[in-house]
Amino acid sequence: MSKVTGPLIEVLGALRSAVADLDVVGLAPDDMAELTDVLASIRRVAEAGFAPVAGEISRQSRRELGKDSYSRKRGFTSPAALISAATGSSTADAARMMKVGEATAPRRNLVGEELPAKHPHVAQAVKAGVLSVTAAEGIVSLLDRVAIRAGDAACEEMEAILAARAPGLTSDELRRMLLDAEARLDPDGKEPREHERRDRRMLAFRTERDGSVSLTGRFDPETAAPIVTAIDGIVTRIMRRNEHQDDPAKKDGRTRMQMQADILADLARHALGCRAVPTRPITTMVVRMDYDTFRAALDENAEAAGAAGTARIDGIEQPITARAVRRMAVDAQIIPCVLGGNSEVLDLGREERLFTKKQKLALAERDGGCAFCGAPPGHTIVHHIDWWSRGGRTDLDNGILLCVACHHRIHDDGWEIRIDGVGRNAVPWFIPPPWLDHTRTPRRGGPTRYRLVA
Structure with missing residues (x-):
């Protein structure tokens, strides 16, 4: 036993003994x-x-x-x-x-x-x-x-x-x-x-030994955005319909991946029998950017359009340039979400009695999707922090995005929520119930867990 390994071997022996004595059942x-x-x-x-x-x-x-x-x-x-x-x-x-x-x-x-x-x-x-x-x-x-x-x-x-x-x-x-x-x-x-990501885009088909067909694809963010948005929007609609279906026999029993495969086939079948590109999708792409990036995207000068800032597409993690935003902006099915210098969302209404689509877009800029688990914005609903049934207001200060599962968890398990700050950089905090954590230590939510300071 050397001087280097001696102390470690002693620690290892104690650790092995402690692990052997662990009893985790019913902790x-x-x-x-x-x-x-x-x-x-x-x-x-x-x-x-x-x-x-x-x-x-x-x-x-x-x-x-x-x-x-x-x-x-x-x-x-x-x-x-x-x-x-x-x-x-x-x-x-x-x-x-x-x-x-x-x-x-x-x-x-x-x-x-x-x-x-x-x-x-x-x-x-x-x-x-x-x-x-x-x-x-x-x-x-x-x-x-x-x-x-x-x-x-x-x-x-x-x-x-x-x-x-x-x-x-x-x-x-x-x-x-x-x-x-x-x-x-x-x-x-x-x-x-x-450009490199776009040059590497591909879609390949291969017949497997059992006769099934495998599809392998790679897409740059700009190409992927309409694909992800269209398929994800239909999947979300099916899962929400399941959530409100009381009869188990009438619920869609497919897995998410099975739904995605069937939806891709449905879209292809529709294209084969359709002479025109559909113009009324059930969901739209949302591109989020600050005001400087927005101005650069409107600039016809190629150098200026590629030089300022980045933007993000809901459901796509990789940021895109202002030049890509300008290319995408010709599509009327895209919603630009522009931020002012104080990180407040511009030109999105706040005066509706119920949470509106515009309010949800504004909240998605702060919460990034489900503020609790990180699910994409399309999978979420707007939750009243102070419950509507208890007199809570339907405004941005009282709203937070949660997926259906987390919405139920917050309600059923007794979590509390608070928001520190205002605008895009506000921080949601989730306070666990005493039975789960007797210290009730707040847990940071939303993209502020990983988002760098603007």
Whole structure:
């Protein structure tokens, strides 16, 4: 037992004993939450310890060492294969671990002086056990990709923000935040990337051995938007009809994926028998942008239209350029949602007795979809924070977007909701009932969990 491994082996023995004695059957909600947090922290701490080891294995196994490579001496073709065998993970996970280890390890200059890690903020968060290796690798990959165009100062500032904001995010939320960060760090690269994504668009058909046909597709955001909007709108209508159907025999029993397949076939059949493109869709595309982007989109000058800001399409995560907005704006089935300088939604009515479509569009700019679980705006309804039956008003200050499932959960389980601030950057907070969390610690909702400061 070496001085390096001795203390860890003692900790490992204690951990094994504690895990063997765990009895999780029937745990109270508070105890379950605490146990989940503790075990997740242990995993992150273990990853933090293994990341520099993986980085050193990679360094001692670099290709130029040939037969003296550490991994080859151990009988493996690559360091990723060695780590994969040791951890039981995939080689992709092993490569991710090596990348984080190399990016967060201390460095030395030519005269032997120790230098900070290449990504010090990520290194600190990983070492503290608050940032997972998966999240760290996503941040590191982004920063390395844009470093030359964005510059060291901007990348370091963004690294500090991302390392602080990433802990606690789901993989989907982290991806959205990284997309936003890349658009901010590399605005000049938005349009070339848009062209690259468009050039890679494709749709392929393949007949499988059992006779079924597989469709494989890839679409740029502009091409995907009408496809996603049309299919998602019909699926949402079916699921809402199911929600209000009391007779189980009359409910649509298809899964969401089965519905999507059938809807695509229905749209194709309609096109085969239709001489004109339909002009009355059941749903519309919503493109959200700030006022500067809106003005750039109206500018006929190509350079100006590609230079200012980004916009987002409901249901599509990847931001688009003002030039793409201008191309899409010729379609009358698109609703532009324009924001003023104070992040308030412009030109959307607020005077209706019931929540209107315009009010929902305004709330979607703040909530991004279901403020509780993140479902797309098309899957949501507007919930009265102060219930209508208890005298609550039907206005934007008293509205929040929730999907049907979360709407029921909020009502049935006794959650409370509060909104801090106004406009797009207001923060929804969900306060759990005492039986679920005796501390009633508020949980941040909406896209402010992952949205970078405007």
